[in-house]
Amino acid sequence: MTALISFFVYLALVFVLAGIANHAGKNKSFLNEYFLGSRNIGVWAFALTYAATAASGGSFMGFPSLIYTHGWSLAWWICGYMVVPLVALGLLAKRINQVSRIAGAITIPELLRRRFESNAVGNLATVMVVFFMFFFLMAQFKAGAQIMATLLEGVPVYQSAAFGLEALVEGIPWIGEAEGDYLLCLIVFAVSVIVYTTYGGFRAVVWTDVMQGLVMAVGVVIMLVLALTQVGGLGNATKQLSEMTPPEFMEVEVTRGSENTLVEKQLPRGTWLESGGGDIIRLKSATTIQSGADKSESVEAIRLTTPFEIEKVKEQGSVLEGYRYNVVGEVETYAYGAGKRGVYTSTPGPSRDSPSGFITVLIAFSFFAFWNFSGAGQPSYMVRQMAFKDTLTLRRSMVMVAFYFALIYFPLVIIFTCARVLLPGMEIYPDRVMPEMASILTINAGMPWLAGLLVAAPFAAVMSSVDSFLLLVSSGVVRDIYQESINPNANEKQIKRLTYGVTMVVGMLGVLAVMHPPQFLQHLIVFASAGLGACFLMPMIFALYWKKATAGGIVSGMLAGGLTVLALYLAGYMQTGKFGEYLLLGLHPFIWAVVVSTILICLISIKGTPPAERVQRRYFGGEQR
Amino acid sequence: MSDDLQTGDLGVSFRQSRKELYFMVASWVVFAGWTISYVGLKGGIKEGEALQLVWGMPEWVVFGILIPWIFGLGLTVWFALRFMKDTDLDPAAYDGSNGEEGK
Secondary structure, eight states: OHHHHHHHHHHHHHHHHHHHHHHHTTTSOHHHHHHHGGGOBOHHHHHHHHHHHHSOHIIIIIHHHHHHHHTTHHHHHHGGGGGHIIIIIHHHHHHHHHHHHHHTOSSHHHHHHHHHTOHHHHHHHHHHHHHHHHHHHHHHHHHHHHHHHHHHTTOHHHHHHHHHHHHHHTTSTTGGGSOHHHHHHHHHHHHHHHHHHHHHHHHHHHHHHHHHHHHHHHHHHHHHHHHHHHTTOHHHHHHHHHHOOOOEEEEEEEEEOSSOTTSOEEEOTTOEEEOTTSOEEEESSOEEEOTTOSBOOOEEEEEOOOHHHHHHHHHTTOBOTTEEEEEEEEEEOOTBTTTOTTGGGSSSOOBSSOTTOSOOHHHHHHHHHIIIIIHHTOHHHHHHHTTBSSHHHHHHHHHHHHHHHHHHHHHHHHHHHHHHHHSTTGGGSGGGHHHHHHHHHHHHTTOTTHHHHHHHHHHHHHHHHHHHHHHHHHHIIIIIIIIIIIOTTOOHHHHHHHHHHHHHHHHHHHHHHTTSOOSOHHHHHHHHHHHHHHHHHHHHHHHHHOTTOOHHHHHHHHHHHHHHHHHHHHHHHHHHSSSOOOOGGGOOHHHHHHHHHHHHHHHHHHHSOOOOHHHHHHHHTTOOO | OOOBOOOSOHHHHHHHHHHHHHHHHHHHHHHHHHHHHHHHHHSSOOTTOOOOEETTEEHHHIIIIIHHHHHHHHHHHHIIIIISOBOOOOGGGSTTOOOOTTO
């Protein structure tokens, strides 16, 4: 309960900041203020809004689940962040700010439209932003709802409300199929973010990002200290990891022991059970043994394979007494790493699906490129780069962001390798490892109130991303579609109303879409990042650095980039039947998309008519070479 | 701190930005080369060999990731505070350019 109070204090602060931001934006040009904070963002605000937007639900929910599942190999997967501040900000920031000011643009599609004097470029950019950004929103909404669900678990009022909501929506197509607790948290989370984003606009988003960025950093530092203390030091944790072997997956029927067979027995998700031979399993979903029956329906479970982990779970008294299980059908083992000690402390890391392991050299290369260049190509970051007030702000912010990322990402790898030691069997719901870890660390430390702050860290990460994405999508619709193509003479009052309305509608559509999200958050986030990076990275680089680039070249590059990512994800789905990418020649779709996009932009621009001398001089000055 | 580049000439400013872009891409190549090749060679399981720990981490993490990360941090600080130059971003500073702010 104390955790809940500290968490709600944090939420209240977010709303206060949004209110102040709304007040500060009064008497300024609405659109320029609402979508770009009047281009007057200083060092702390720029650095932290950039970093907080980058550190999304993926960083605090999806990434920890991958570290837990694949061990130290995730350090290799994420290490591209060592130069992200240098590359992602150095690549575009100064020029994008300069060109957007010359063009008078306040959105990315608008910048491209004006730079190339082409509606086709602007409209296509808007469609691509809205399409891919929607997948981001879905992932973030799911993450936000899951964090709230973990925090509220066991609170009686919440359980009654969830139960009531489930009964209320029963029978409604699509919505009625969602679980009550998840649905309730999703609605509460979404309404909170939509309200403060709609009310405060870009300035509110930036200010709340600053606070959220600080909360994340403090949360990570506290978790790091608690985790290292509780595992007995990093060396001890790594040694234990080196002895671990991956779990096995199976279907089981739970059977009664000596208990009365007339009584119905409910077994929640996460229940530990022991076989006659001493093995233990953990249920992946809830099941029931009906009264009069002696066994349950078959249910998915994982079986631990590391002896000291099995002993630890037994010693903790977590195994349910009086019940046993029978394995039904085949036992599935990891495609790479089954029974192999050392897989969690080496590369390529264990993998359930891939016989070559989690991360090969080519995938490591792909992600080193992906984090840097796809990061640079995200419209949500580009918009921030249009908003800093001068280059001194940019330079100082690069330094701050570099320290911030080092403080967040590497410690996260350490914290969640420790989680493997402290929380066995989390493979049943890996996306919840972060809030579970926050909860267990603070309970073990005798400070349960601190869980509120620690859980606020990923929650802040999710919020700071959702608000940015909401604003980006609504700016695309209002500025780039309505004002540009439908009603260029709209007055400020009309624009204001439409902006508020669109922000709310986009948010609600996101909520509807995420009633049944895919299991791994990170897959969705990587897909959306790859799609946006593929669409915008090379077109933006050429728009800013090559005066001979043409509208035709940019349209082709944008389309080719987006379609390449879509095609390779579709191929991945057809190959495995799951949402995921197809690694053509071992490389991530983003790499192929960048290559195809670059070739097309160059070829079509060279063959086309160069932009007018007037346009070239306007954006590139008297450049001779 | 870097020298100021507020010349009011958009061409000069553009060429400086392009120079910074080349430096940044070259840096990325060096760091990618270091981490990918080192961890690719040293990160795998070595049958029959005990796990080598440095500061509580596998050795390949320290030399292939942590140390380059620290160098990357240093390079970013130097790039931002020494190599990168200030530019006047106000379109009114350039001949023939006038922004249409907030229209």
